[in-house]
Amino acid sequence: MQIEQIYTGCLAQGAYYITSNGEAAIIDPLRETQPYLDRIERDGVKLKYIFETHFHADFVSGHLDLSKETRAPIVYGPTAKPEFEAIVAADNQLFEIGNIKIKVLHTPGHTMESSTYLLIDENGKDYAIFSGDTLFIGDVGRPDLAQKAASMTQEQLAGLLYHSLRDKVMTLADDVIVYPAHGAGSACGKNMSKETVSTIGDQKATNYALRANMTEAEFIKEVTDGLLPPPAYFGMNVAMNKKGYASFENVLDLGLKGLSVNEFETIAEETGALILDTRNNSDFAKGFIPQSINIGINGDFAPWVGALIADVKQPIILVTELGREKETVTRLSRVGFDNLVGHLDGGFEAWKKAGKEIDTVNRITPDQFKAQVKIGESKIIDIRKQNEYSAEHIEEAFNKPLANINDWIKDIDPKEHFFMHCAGGYRSMIAASILQARGFRNFSEIEGGFNAIAKTDIPRTDFVCQSKI
Structure with a gap:
């Protein structure tokens, strides 16, 4: 038996390739199928099943193309209603891949069809779970993405998630390995670790949502507290994954x-x-x-x-x-x-x-910023995330995260100059391009962002560790 985690950093997403005795399974594949086909050919195995933990919101899965190219059936957990041919498994249904088995554990809460796949090894021992967006390392799936489809509140979904975790996942042995669908950086949770593999025992000891003696009410409050609105494209990705593409x-x-x-x-x-x-x-x-x-x-x-x-x-x-x-x-x-x-x-x-018209951005260096800025008088917009801003920022700077630009752009006075920065220049240039495309040119974007500004003596707030915010 071999298990390979295929991790894609841009999406903080983990797909899984599993082989045993000439057969293979793939869990939550990305859109492009060639990497999986290459592995199958390399190992000389037959793809027997494509497992989907749920209808993903943050990416379009490669299940349809992969099934078409290999003729392997697509498997979803209970209550899923895909608009294409697939196996909708029953709770506790077993699937054999070579000498191992995959057991379907229906774990609703993140979405109603969300399922965790339990791998049982050649000796009949519970070996690992592929937890999708039900359980992350250090966190659990957000319970607000399926509200419209499920006609349920996020609190009701969080209650389902509480019981899925307590009744299905936490009853497994402490040495069972946890392979989640996402790590830090994904918008599918709020407190995910940079680690992408753990065990049930470690998560019981360290994951805030799996605390011993945690009541359902406490779980619902803590899991739903501080959830940022999901990106607008999430619903469209769910539709593509469910209907086809x-x-x-x-x-x-x-x-x-x-x-x-x-x-x-x-x-x-x-x-x-x-x-x-x-x-x-x-x-x-x-x-x-x-x-x-x-x-x-x-x-x-x-x-x-x-x-x-x-x-x-x-x-x-x-x-x-x-x-x-x-x-x-x-x-x-x-x-x-x-x-x-x-x-x-x-x-x-x-x-x-070709001699066509060219535009530029008014980008200035941190030293130029230092020479031009007047703390308390100049307007400074920090477009980093709120937790980055709270950790440390330029005195008197306003926090307007890039993700919310379509909201705060409406409040910009086109006659008032402002300085703008992010952490390193990546996000502030995105914002600068959006602003200029909409006719705003009354700003200076700072090269190198806060990381470079922090090397000057421009007044800043005292640093606070982000883990304590």
């Missing part, structure tokens, strides 16, 4: 279509397609196609695309670093952005050489 190869063909400068310009002007520039923020600041939105490929690319563009049906044309077109299209497809019109052939340099 275009083949990944079709999406790849669309995105890899090279467009000449003139074709690109015509499409941008006549179709309303969004220009997504995925270059590094420092390159973008020096020059870009007017109205472009910058979300750099070297960062939490897919989640920020999903959070800020939101509508997965939005037509998109790409400006990428040369040679990274396929990577960009792949990562967009993972969060359901399939309506790609193509990419600028030759990248931004082709646009520049």
